[in-house]
Amino acid sequence: MMPTHSSPPVGTVYIVGSGPGDLDLLTLRAARLIGEADAIVYDHLIADGVLELARADAEKIYVGKKSSNHTVPQEQLNQLLVRLARAGRMVVRLKGGDPFVFGRGGEEIETLVESGIPFEVVPGVTAAAGCAAYSGIPLTHRDHAQAVAFATGHLKDGTINLDWPALARPKLTVVFYMGVGGLAEICRQMIAHGLPASHPAAVVQHGTTRRQRVLTADLASLPERVEAAGIGSPALIIVGTVVRLQEKLAWFQPPSGSGT
Numbered sequence: 151m152m153p154t155h156s157s158p159p160v161g162t163v164y165i166v167g168s169g170p171g172d173l174d175l176l177t178l179r180a181a182r183l184i185g186e187a188d189a190i191v192y193d194h195l196i197a198d199g200v201l202e203l204a205r206a207d208a209e210k211i212y213v214g215k216k217s218s219n220h221t222v223p224q225e226q227l228n229q230l231l232v233r234l235a236r237a238g239r240m241v242v243r244l245k246g247g248d249p250f251v252f253g254r255g256g257e258e259i260e261t262l263v264e265s266g267i268p269f270e271v272v273p274g275v276t277a278a279a280g281c282a283a284y285s286g287i288p289l290t291h292r293d294h295a296q297a298v299a300f301a302t303g304h305l306k307d308g309t310i311n312l313d314w315p316a317l318a319r320p321k322l323t324v325v326f327y328m329g330v331g332g333l334a335e336i337c338r339q340m341i342a343h344g345l346p347a348s349h350p351a352a353v354v355q356h357g358t359t360r361r362q363r364v365l366t367a368d369l370a371s372l373p374e375r376v377e378a379a380g381i382g383s384p385a386l387i388i389v390g391t392v393v394r395l396q397e398k399l400a401w402f403q404p405p406s407g408s409g410t
């Protein structure tokens with residue numbers, strides 16, 4: 151559509167990562183853009199308190215999704231961003247963690263590119279980095295892991311479609327996003343593809359927040375332990391011998407009994 155002299159200049163869409171939960175982990179750039187935006191389109195897993203940085207008159211649109219229960223279909227969401235920008239608004243598309251790590255940032259940008267909408271991407275602290283730091287589990291360590299892999303543990307039709315032989319490797323740390331529902335399957339596959347049942351593994355729920363819970367075990371016992379502890383989403387699964395360091399390196403103590 152060619153702009154006419156009466157249409158406003160097209161607004162920019164900023165795809166912004168809000169970090170893993172602790173508001174202090176927001177980047178300065180994210181905070182500044184959120185404070186300036188005309189419209190904020192946000193998800194379920196954004197840092198608590200982040201919307202309070204927005205202008206009082208900014209339009210705040212929730213498009214969150216919980217697991218596979220998508221509130222707004224992706225295509226509709228992509229079109230919403232295009233519509234807001236064409237109306238001349240400065241749009242912040244706010245996402246949990248980093249927009250380019252299991253954040254569908256790429257999909258949303260494709261529509262913007264095709265529609266000729268200017269955009270920028272603002273990185274955020276991804277859940278793996280946040281949970282590693284706040285649980286005391288370094289993702290790499292000279293004695294333990296020379297590489298780290300981020301994988302999606304999303305369970306579909308009872309299976310997880312991953313390259314298990316590539317993930318079940320010594321000296322590798324694997325971080326599974328969206329994996330609590332498929333935890334038993336993840337642990338089973340990692341053992342079936344060569345890791346010992348005693349290989350260390352951890353779950354970090356609500357990492358970096360007051361609700362953070364960390365549970366360390368091994369591949370054989372983790373699913374049972376997590377179930378007994380009632381740990382659910384959002385949580386990350388970290389598999390690797392780096393998990394052994396947690397006992398020594400844990401420093402973050404969320405206030406006990408806060409439960410909120």
Ligand code: SAH
Binds near residue numbers: 251329383
């Ligand atoms: N783009 C996000 C990830 C979105 S996928 C990022 O870069 O972090 C959503 C998954 O991220 C959740 O299912 C969970 O596995 C993980 N996650 C997000 N926030 C988390 C948190 N505070 N603690 C633990 N896991 C978290």
